[in-house]
Amino acid sequence: MIRVAKTAGFCFGVNRAVETVYKLLDEDKTVCTLGPIIHNPQLVEELGRKGVRIIDAPEDAKAGETVVIRSHGVPPEVIEKLKALGVDYKDATCPYVQKIHRLVSDGEREGRRVMLAGDAKHPEVEGILGCCKTSYRTFKTREELENLFKNEPELAEMPLLFCEQTTFNVEEWEKCLDFVKKVCTNASVFDTICKATTNRQREARELARESDLMLVIGGRHSSNTAKLKEVCEPYAQTYLIETAAELAALPVKGKANIGITAGASTPASIIKEVLVTMTDKIETNELNFEEMLEESLKSLNTDEKVHGVVVSISPTEVYVDVGRKQAGYIPANELSNDPNAKPEDLVKIGDEMDLLIMKTNDQEGTIMLSKKRIDAIKGWEDIAAAMDAEEILTGKVTEVVKGGVIVLYNGIRVFIPASQAVANRGDDLEALKGQDVQFRIIEVNRQRRRAVGSIRSVLREQRKAAQAKFWESVEEGQEFTGTVKSLTNFGAFVDLGG
Incomplete structure (x- = not known):
């Protein structure tokens, strides 16, 4: 029997950061991330193939690039550096991490010393500690915390602020909290472990208790994935894997009950791939594999x-x-x-x-x-039919992007290249923003979810129609009001509307 934890896979913060990158790519932006966007090498490689660079510092950004700050967050001086350099950036810091930044800053203003439970070398912790303007202390276990107080007994009487890394081990935090209550006389304590992390660790522990073998899927450099492995190990034989390819070397065959969980940085596609690979590894009379797979994937709830x-x-x-x-x-x-x-x-x-x-x-x-994804599904049918029929569509220009504009039509973002957006070269694209325009679809690529249109082709037809109408009725002696378009040494050219 294979069971997949319901909480396996992307958490809210990670999903938000990844979606930020994909949205910028859809807008044809050149993207780089300040450090890997998530601790999952497979997804990072996929984004690399799409042109997403990884940089180490704000000054590494090239002209025209948009920098995405990952969910871990960064110290305040990094944001200030980006602003000073005039670099375009999107802050995808997880709201839970932002909350810790505020708590730490407020605590220091009240005169409290920050005591942070977490790995001092983890990017999230580095960002949090960057908010500290005075001295602070970090610890990873109750034992480390006790040693801090042995070496600095004056801490017991000082005003302190305790909080923890969002992915800190829940059980270890409870042990630390027990010590704080016994020793500290003036401490403010905030539980800043992400609720998704708490639920993920609790479910993994319960699943491990009922399993012969546990698989934890995720990047080996991911803090929350490593902690899931720690949580499961006391109760079941546990392996951490990054991809389905690693299953071949594991003693999976013959295990009656297998539990699967995944870190917050693990894409659903990798979880599904691991499940599919299990076909050749598991023998069971209770369910055939297709039924087990279907049952396991229900927790992912995709496309319903x-x-x-x-x-x-x-x-x-x-x-x-x-x-x-x-x-x-x-x-x-x-x-x-x-x-x-x-x-x-x-x-x-x-x-x-x-x-x-x-x-x-x-x-x-x-x-x-x-809602927008349902609209997009319906919209693609309309887009494809409109291209075949050379139909004129009406949509709103929502953005001016590199190389053109974006027109929204029935939930579909249609890219209009600059050469197809205006009647004359050099016309201001910004003037189109917020305007309803008529256009034709000239290219559709469903796999890349890309539609390309032309406003200019419609404008040309309208201009030809206006010219034909003018010449049908024009007579000598008629008076017109027009716009002077250019002046020469032999006269003026006036636009009479077509």
């Missing part, structure tokens, strides 16, 4: 469609009732492809809509949904 009714609207999310016990919500960036649109302008309470399930979190009782 639901119908929902809007029940509440906030600036960042829309809450919907989808007829299930879990609360459904649509993040603002999954509501529409228009980055300037506000949720309250797009929907109202009581609206009904078809939605796509992006992620289910049974521990928190929530379902993350997307």
Whole structure:
């Protein structure tokens, strides 16, 4: 029997960072990341093939590149450096990490010394400690914490602020907390372990107790993946693997109960690949492999469609009732492809809509949904048909990007090259932003989810029609109002509309 943890795979913060990179690529931006976007070599390599560079410092960014700050966050001086250099950047720091930055800064202003549970060499911890302007202490275990107080007994009487790395081991934190309560007389304690991490570790522990063998899938340099392995090891034979290729060397065959969990930086595609590879490794009479695979993948909840009714609207999310016990919500960036649109302008309470399930979190009782992806599925059918029919479409210019503009049509982002966006070379593209324009589709690539259009071809037809109409009715003596387009030594050229 194979069972996959429901919490396996991307957490909210990691998914947000990865989506930020893909969104910029869809906008034809040149992207680099400040350090690997996540601790997963396979995904990092895939992004590398798409042209995403990894840089070590703000000054490594090239002209025209957009720098993405990963979910781990960075010290404040890195942000200041990016601004000083005039580098375009997107901050994808996890909200849970941002909260720790605020706690640390506020604590120092109150005169408290920061005591951080975590790995001092981890990028997230380096970013947090960068917020400290006075001395601080870090520790990874209760034993290390006890040694700190033995070497510096004055700490017991000092005003302290305790918090932890978001992926810190939950059980170890509880041991440290027990010591703090016994020793410290003036300590503020904040539980800053990410709730997704807490749930992931708890579920992994429970799954390990009921399994003969545990597989932990994730990057070997990932902190949360390594901690999952630590959590599982006391209860079952546990292996950490990065890809399905590593299964060949493991004693998987003959195990009756196998549990699988994955770190917060592990893509769903790798989890699925591991499951598929199990066909040749597992022998069972209870279920055939196809049934086991189908059952295991249910927890991933990808591509399932639901119908929902809007029940509440906030600036960042829309809450919907989808007829299930879990609360459904649509993040603002999954509501529409228009980055300037506000949720309250797009929907109202009581609206009904078809939605796509992006992620289910049974521990928190929530379902993350997307409207723009359903719209895109429908929109591609219209786009393909419009290209075949050479139909003239109407859409709104939402962005001016490198080399052209983006027009939004039925949830599809259509790229209009600069050469096809205006009637005359040199016309200002910025003037099109926010305008409704008519255009034709001239290229569709479904695999790359790319559609290319032309405004200019429509403008030319309209101009020819206006010229024909003019010559049909023009007579000597008629008066016209026109726009002077150019002056020469022999006269002036006036545009009479076509």
